[in-house]
Amino acid sequence: MKKYSDKESRILDTAAEMFATQPFHKVLLSDVARVASVGKGTLYLYFKSKDDLYFAVLFRGFSILVERLKKYTEVEGSSPSDQLRCIVRDMILHMINKASNAQLLGKVMHYPNSGEWQEKRVELWSLLQSVIEAGIESGEFEDSCPRLTAQYIPSVIRSICLFPPENIDTETICNHACAFVLKSLKKNAPSA
Numbered sequence: 001m002k003k004y005s006d007k008e009s010r011i012l013d014t015a016a017e018m019f020a021t022q023p024f025h026k027v028l029l030s031d032v033a034r035v036a037s038v039g040k041g042t043l044y045l046y047f048k049s050k051d052d053l054y055f056a057v058l059f060r061g062f063s064i065l066v067e068r069l070k071k072y073t074e075v076e077g078s079s080p081s082d083q084l085r086c087i088v089r090d091m092i093l094h095m096i097n098k099a100s101n102a103q104l105l106g107k108v109m110h111y112p113n114s115g116e117w118q119e120k121r122v123e124l125w126s127l128l129q130s131v132i133e134a135g136i137e138s139g140e141f142e143d144s145c146p147r148l149t150a151q152y153i154p155s156v157i158r159s160i161c162l163f164p165p166e167n168i169d170t171e172t173i174c175n176h177a178c179a180f181v182l183k184s185l186k187k188n189a190p191s192a
Contacts, residue, residue, distance in 0.1 A: 002063065002116075008046050010036040016057045024054065059117065065094050066124050073131060080135030084185075085178045087131065088157065092174050095161040125150045132185065141185040153181055 004012065014036040018027045029050055033040040047053040072078070072086040128150035135141030143149050160173055 002060075004060070007036075007038055007042060011038060011043055011046060011053070012057055012060055015053050016061065019054060019057055024050075029053070059120070062120055065091070066120060066127065069124070069127055073127065080131050080138060080140050081182055083131050084128075084135070084181060087128065088153065088178050088181055089174045091154065091157050092161060092177055093170065095157070096164070096170050096173070124154060128153055135185060139187065142187045143185055149185070156180070 011032060015027070015032050018032060018035070027050065029043055029047075030040055032053070033043045036043070043053075047056060069087050069090060072083045072090070075083070078086075125147070129146045132141055132143055132146040132149055136143060136146065157177060160177060164173060
């Protein structure tokens with residue numbers, strides 16, 4: 001994962017909080033600099049514009065999420081079903097619990113198209129694909145194209161997080177999404 005200087009981390013932490021609690025147009029770079037205890041010129045050394053700062057906040061959040069999701073595959077004795085359940089749940093909680101992250105996959109799944117963003121998307125998809133393939137190898141899952149399924153999963157999660165139904169709590173969303181994903185992969189599930 002990318003390393004950030006102390007000043008850059010302070011700026012990103014401050015900006016993340018401000019973007020999560022205020023509309024984008026109300027976040028001023030001068031306010032970010034003041035709250036982060038850096039000069040406005042220092043902020044501009046790291047970020048060219050408010051858009052640049054916003055996408056840096058999103059990228060860092062996405063990178064942290066992907067690193068955290070990797071840890072579920074390292075739990076000794078956990079089955080691919082358990083790993084996938086933890087990954088899906090964590091992705092949902094991450095996006096639902098923070099306003100800036102609720103938009104995260106909506107932003108990063110489509111743009112920007114810089115190399116680092118594409119690498120991070122591929123890293124997420126590869127992680128999901130490896131869990132699905134481990135499930136196929138162990139006999140838990142059946143899937144004719146794990147690569148495609150790995151890309152579907154974040155899209156399904158993003159959709160439900162961006163447009164959650166009224167009067168359905170987060171726990172119900174997590175449980176249903178996990179059951180939905182796992183049922184589609186279980187052996188003998190109807191295939192397309």
